[in-house]
Amino acid sequence: MAKVPNVVTPIPGPKSQALIDQRSELVPPGVYLVQPVSIAASKGCILTDVDGNTLLDFTSGIGVTSLGHCVDEIVETISDQAGKLIHSCIHVANYEPYVTLAKRLTEITPGGFKKRALMLNSGSEAVENAVKIVRQSTGRKNILSFENSFHGRTYMALTLTGKWDPYKVGLEPFVPGVYFTPFPYSYRCPWGTDDKEECGKAAIHHIEKNIFKTQVDPGTVGAVITEPVQGEGGFIDPPKDFLPMLKELCEEHGIMLIDDEVQTGFGRTGKMWAIEHYGVEPDLMTMAKAIASGLPLSAVVARDDLMKDIYPGSLGGTFGGNPVACSTALKVIEIIKREKIVDKAAKLGKKLRKRLDEFHSKYEPIGEVRGLGPMLAMEFVKDRKSKKPDPETSSAVMKECLKNGLMTLKAGLYNNAIRLHPPLTIEDEHLETGLGILEKAIKKHA
Numbered sequence: 341m342a343k344v345p346n347v348v349t350p351i352p353g354p355k356s357q358a359l360i361d362q363r364s365e366l367v368p369p370g371v372y373l374v375q376p377v378s379i380a381a382s383k384g385c386i387l388t389d390v391d392g393n394t395l396l397d398f399t400s401g402i403g404v405t406s407l408g409h410c411v412d413e414i415v416e417t418i419s420d421q422a423g424k425l426i427h428s429c430i431h432v433a434n435y436e437p438y439v440t441l442a443k444r445l446t447e448i449t450p451g452g453f454k455k456r457a458l459m460l461n462s463g464s465e466a467v468e469n470a471v472k473i474v475r476q477s478t479g480r481k482n483i484l485s486f487e488n489s490f491h492g493r494t495y496m497a498l499t500l501t502g503k504w505d506p507y508k509v510g511l512e513p514f515v516p517g518v519y520f521t522p523f524p525y526s527y528r529c530p531w532g533t534d535d536k537e538e539c540g541k542a543a544i545h546h547i548e549k550n551i552f553k554t555q556v557d558p559g560t561v562g563a564v565i566t567e568p569v570q571g572e573g574g575f576i577d578p579p580k581d582f583l584p585m586l587k588e589l590c591e592e593h594g595i596m597l598i599d600d601e602v603q604t605g606f607g608r609t610g611k612m613w614a615i616e617h618y619g620v621e622p623d624l625m626t627m628a629k630a631i632a633s634g635l636p637l638s639a640v641v642a643r644d645d646l647m648k649d650i651y652p653g654s655l656g657g658t659f660g661g662n663p664v665a666c667s668t669a670l671k672v673i674e675i676i677k678r679e680k681i682v683d684k685a686a687k688l689g690k691k692l693r694k695r696l697d698e699f700h701s702k703y704e705p706i707g708e709v710r711g712l713g714p715m716l717a718m719e720f721v722k723d724r725k726s727k728k729p730d731p732e733t734s735s736a737v738m739k740e741c742l743k744n745g746l747m748t749l750k751a752g753l754y755n756n757a758i759r760l761h762p763p764l765t766i767e768d769e770h771l772e773t774g775l776g777i778l779e780k781a782i783k784k785h786a
């Protein structure tokens with residue numbers, strides 16, 4: 341096996357830097373850049389930059405290339421479909437990959453009830469459309485979302501996002517009819533308890549006794565939207581009973597539960613859907629990222645009774661559910677099933693957890709290791725007692741990783757978490773190499 345990573349220039353190398361300089365002149369800085377490197381090619385879990393450095397990718401382009409980069413079968417599918425039909429627009433003329441994907445998605449999502457699916461281009465668009473479906477089908481206009489959540493950058497999705505800086509800075513006014521309640525972020529429980537389950541109970545109690553009494557009449561709330569594990573918020577997995585209690589509360593008030601699986605879906609947490617860890621069947625689900633191995637595609641899957649009477653023309657778009665993207669998604673689902681990727685992800689999760697727990701026991705700045713399956717993050721703190729966030733150390737660790745050829749991502753309300761998004765198909769040797777680089781970087785800055 342070729343040496344991976346293989347760092348032959350400082351990063352960014354001269355060609356990477358020249359491209360980044362051009363980007364700085366041509367692209368608004370709002371399109372942020374985490375890693376100062378320009379990529380030319382990719383395969384499996386390896387990225388090759390324009391200077392010829394090979395880097396280990398523990399980002400998967402934010403959880404997108406979960407099967408690895410440029411998988412041969414995926415490339416063939418894209419090329420075959422592109423040779424047959426690239427576009428007709430689903431509103432102009434029907435085509436088979438869209439309909440077959442709708443069928444597959446309704447089959448592989450939780451809930452034995454009849455469902456329908458709608459395809460779009462991005463996670464944000466899926467969130468927009470889930471809300472449109474709820475508002476039109478239930479007639480209820482208000483939506484409850486969680487603090488520290490991320491649902492996207494289009495206006496409704498952004499409104500629903502529970503983190504101000506950087507997403508919402510200067511972008512007011514937002515969409516009316518959105519309310520927020522704290523998420524049970526148990527490491528920093530808003531209700532002051534150190535007990536994870538108690539934190540979950542307090543979060544439900546707060547909705548019932550505070551939000552529904554002082555902020556909004558539950559009879560006007562169409563949906564509660566939540567990520568089953570908060571992604572951008574720092575991989576915060578809620579207490580075990582929280583989502584079942586939330587669903588129960590929703591049912592009591594006739595409120596729909598929107599499960600935003602954009603980041604958690606397609607095996608990322610060691611189950612096909614993160615919500616399966618909690619035994620909850622949501623009314624609507626949004627999904628994107630890993631759905632089509634890097635092609636822009638997203639979907640809303642929802643109960644048939646919510647979808648069947650949606651007014652013709654009020655959903656969709658020119659590119660939503662493009663034939664090439666839909667064919668690719670069908671191939672992704674086929675590979676996940678055939679190669680038992682979900683089982684592999686669960687095993688990967690155990691290995692990763694063991695190593696990160698070891699890091700936690702050795703290195704003081706790691707305040708907490710958390711997440712589900714292989715979707716794991718480490719939150720960095722100045723000291724474990726005060727839990728004061730330490731984004732400087734997490735950034736320094738990430739920089740050191742990149743210097744040594746490992747790409748990682750940050751997350752969290754305080755930008756002090758390092759999250760790991762390796763391909764679910766990563767080989768042991770690459771995993772070990774990457775973790776070795778990560779440990780050395782933590783050790784250097786601990």
Ligand SMILES: Cc1ncc(COP(=O)(O)O)c(C=O)c1O
Nearest residue numbers: 462463464490491492571602603
């Ligand atoms: C949970 C969740 N919802 C929605 C989105 C928005 O997806 P996109 O960036 O494809 O619009 C994201 C993106 O990170 C996400 O993590």
